[in-house]
Amino acid sequence: MKREYERRHSRWYEVLLLGLGFHLLVGLPLVILLPSLERWGWEFWYYLPDVRTNTMIAIGLAFVASALTLRRMARFPGAQLAAYIMPTVSIAFLIAVALLFFTREGYTRQVMLGGYLVSLAWFFLGYFTGRRFRTLKLAMVPFGDTKRLRGSRQVDLRMLETTDLGGVRYDGVVADLRAMDLPPEWERFLARCTLCHIPVYHIRQISESLSGRVQIDHLSENEFGSLLPSLLYVGFKRVVDFCGALLLLPVLAPVMMVVAILIKRDSPGPAFFLQPRMGYRQRPFLMYKFRSMHNDMSGEDFTISEDDPRITPVGKWIRKYRIDELPQIFNILKGEMSFIGPRPESASLSEWYEQDVPFFSYRHVVRPGITGWAQVEQGYAAEIDGMAKKLQYDFYYIKHFSLWLDVLISLKTVRILFTGFGAR
Structure with a gap:
């Protein structure tokens, strides 16, 4: 008689406590009822006008969205959930409030705030108590x-x-x-x-x-068994990129104007730098950046080091905090780039890499991005020595191309903007 083995976390109570069901059966009623009882009393369910119903539905949807997002992000390497609980829950509740505001539906701010605070407490408590079981x-x-x-x-x-x-x-x-x-x-x-x-x-x-990398000795299919990323998500992402760029443009325009003036005062030459890059489906395009180098100096197509003599004083600062990438919002509006995706390489470098890596062009199956998986995991990669590793990160992103990975990259990018990680 062969010995029977038992899988870890396979017993019914373990599946219930560690699965999404526990959030829905226990957490969801808790985050809705506690603030509702505090504001409206024990008999609030006898009378539910639209304002109360809207508030409770918004809290429930924001909680479920937070639980799903955190659960899916936990699958990816480097996902330090403790650091992402607050921004994830905050964004979910802000979206819920924004939907109520734009649809002109009434809601109770006090109860919404209470639901947000209880949700934060629930997810942090769940993280620290269940950390040992998630390993x-x-x-x-x-x-x-x-x-x-x-x-x-x-x-x-x-x-x-x-x-x-x-x-x-x-x-x-x-x-x-x-x-x-x-x-x-x-x-x-x-x-x-x-x-x-x-x-x-x-x-x-x-x-x-x-x-968080895919070996590049062969092409690797995605989780659905195909080399082609989900066309449904490609289309959805393009709509989100376009709408997001339209909303950000009025906010970023004054910032870009100030940066352009500083660049012009710092060194002679244009404020913007245009360079041919290889884009989506291997179509070349002109990528916009703020000029961060002296206009009258030539050299390699890539930065040699942090102390590259071509970099201007203002250029060093805007490169550290990725401010030089802001003009690429126009590339996003034109459909040439996305907020998130593999960084586009220059046309000359792409042709060079294609000779050594026959399937290098596969990274062009998705739109290039301002930030990407390689940038948040590896930082700046020297174009010669670091390209092999950078490609491994890019192929991982393409293989796991999804909303959840994009959310994780977005949160990691925010950290980089405040720390300057990987800048050159």
């Missing part, structure tokens, strides 16, 4: 490339010595399924784990989830 525990089959993997704070990797889990409950088993030296008894062990509903992962999947 993945994975068993590794000791053949092939699995020995190269290293664990992290989010993943506990344990190497197996025999074809048995030893009574330990794991979230999954990691194996190099292409290893030539994998013995038959270990193959039977993997089949047994699958029959017990314990997932068996190929090493490449876990390596990508730990590093």
Whole structure:
């Protein structure tokens, strides 16, 4: 009789407490009822005018949106949820209030604020009490490339010595399924784990989830099994980009005017710098930037170092905080760029990289962006030495192209704007 294995977190009460159901069954009523009772009393449900109904529905929708977003972001490497709880919940409630405002529906500010505060408390409490249970525990089959993997704070990797889990409950088993030296008894062990509903992962999947990069020795399909990103999300993202750029333009115009004046006063030459870049579907376009270098100096197409003598004093400051990228809002309005996507390379560099990496052009399957996964994870990459690693990040973004990854990149970008991480 073969020994039965049990998957970690598979018991009914564990599934309930650690799953989305617990948020909906316990958290959702809590964040709606507590502020409602405090404002309207215990018998408020006997009389529910539109103002009260609108408020409770808005709180519920904002809470569910926050729970879904945080849950999906937790799947990506480097997602420090404790740092993203407040901005995620804040944005969800701001969107709910904005919808009520623009539709001219009444709501109670006190109850909405109470729902926001209770939601923050709920998610922070859930994070700190459940942190130990969210750490993945994975068993590794000791053949092939699995020995190269290293664990992290989010993943506990344990190497197996025999074809048995030893009574330990794991979230999954990691194996190099292409290893030539994998013995038959270990193959039977993997089949047994699958029959017990314990997932068996190929090493490449876990390596990508730990590093946030996709190896570039071959093209890698997305989670739906296709090389083509979701066309539905491509269209949705284009609409969001266009509307967002229209709303931001009046706000950014005065800032860009001040920056342009500072650049003109700092050194002779134009305030803007236009450079041919390779864009969506490998179509060249002119990318707009604020000029950050002296106008009469030539050199490489990329920055050599932080102390590049071509960079002006004002240029060094605007590069650190990415202010030189602001004019690209016009590229977004024209449909040439997106807020989030792989950074566009110059046409000359793209042709050069294409010679060494035959599928380099695959990064043009989505619109290039002002910020991207490579920028928030790696920072500035020297165009020669860092391109291979940068491509791995770009391919990861394309493989996991989704709203949730874009939200995570947006939150990480805000941190960069305040710290200047990775600037050059």
